[in-house]
Amino acid sequence: MTMLDAFEVECFEEVGQDVYKQITETVLSDHNLTAVISKLRIFIDPRIPIFVAVGTIRDAGARIRVSDIGSVQVQGDNTVISIRDETYLAQFLTRLYDIFGHDHVDQPDRFTVIISEVEIPQDFEQIEIVNRADTVLRDLIYAMTVIAPEGFKVRRESYGKRQFFYAASENTLPEHVVEDMVSGQFALIGEEMA
Numbered sequence: 001m002t003m004l005d006a007f008e009v010e011c012f013e014e015v016g017q018d019v020y021k022q023i024t025e026t027v028l029s030d031h032n033l034t035a036v037i038s039k040l041r042i043f044i045d046p047r048i049p050i051f052v053a054v055g056t057i058r059d060a061g062a063r064i065r066v067s068d069i070g071s072v073q074v075q076g077d078n079t080v081i082s083i084r085d086e087t088y089l090a091q092f093l094t095r096l097y098d099i100f101g102h103d104h105v106d107q108p109d110r111f112t113v114i115i116s117e118v119e120i121p122q123d124f125e126q127i128e129i130v131n132r133a134d135t136v137l138r139d140l141i142y143a144m145t146v147i148a149p150e151g152f153k154v155r156r157e158s159y160g161k162r163q164f165f166y167a168a169s170e171n172t173l174p175e176h177v178v179e180d181m182v183s184g185q186f187a188l189i190g191e192e193m194a
Contacts, residue, residue, distance in 0.1 A: 006039040006189055012047070020044055024147050031143045032087060036136055039189045043181070044149070050173065051148045053166045054185040054193075057136065064088050064132060067125040070113070079120050081113040091130050099127070140164055160194050 009024065011017040020042060028034050040055040066072065069092050070083040083089060089110075096105045096115065106114045121127070137159045144157070144166035152168035156178055165182045167173070179193075186193045 003034045004037055004040060006041070008040075008189075009042045009044070011044045016044065016046075020147070027143050027146050031139050033136075033139060033143055036140075039191070041185050041189045042147070043185050046149065049149070049152065049170050050181065051152050051166075051168045052178075052181050052185050053144050053147070054164070054182055054189065054191075056163050056189070056191060057140075062132065063128045064091075064130040065125065066092075066127050066129060069129060072125055074120070077117060079115040079124075081115070083111045083113065086110065088130050095127070095129050137164075141166065144168075163191065163194050165193075 007021075007024075009017050009021045011020060024040070024042060028037065028040075036057050038056045038058050040053065043052045044050070066081070069085055069088060070081040073080050073082070093105065093107065093113070096113065100115055100118050104116055104118045106116065108114065140159065141157050145155075145168075148155075148166070148168045151170055154170065154172055155166065155168040157166045158164065163186070165186075167178045167182060183193045
């Protein structure tokens with residue numbers, strides 16, 4: 001979590017604050033979001049009850065292409081891809097199945113994918129596997145859902161070009177209450193709510 005410029009958790013209980021900080025660090029790391037989020041502030045008050053997360057994001061990144069995932073070598077009738085980065089391996093395999101069919105794609109081990117008995121397009125290494133910007137919102141909202149306390153199912157979320165917020169509660173909260181809390185949390189990280 002050292003990539004974040006600012007990260008804090010506020011909870012009226014010190015133990016709860018430490019636990020939520022650890023949970024947040026683990027979840028963000030597991031979902032590869034530490035490089036995407038610049039500032040993050042989480043406020044939890046089970047007495048209201050409310051969970052609010054606000055933050056700013058960096059550039060989500062560009063398109064992930066075949067060449068970003070591995071090295072491509074033609075060996076006879078086979079094309080062998082040596083995997084360098086497993087982050088998007090599931091999406092990569094799905095994309096290969098879509099292009100070549102299951103019968104022509106084999107993964108003998110976790111670092112090797114073999115495409116056999118089909119013609120490989122000339123621009124194969126430039127084929128897009130994932131557009132990271134398209135997945136950031138879904139990943140952020142899912143991560144915040146995992147981090148939020150169990151049972152906080154009433155939620156509001158927003159994602160803009162540079163900011164996001166996620167508010168959750170057990171109860172329905174009036175719009176102005178959520179807006180005031182979110183705005184106040186943004187102010188604490190030196191940002192104005194967009």
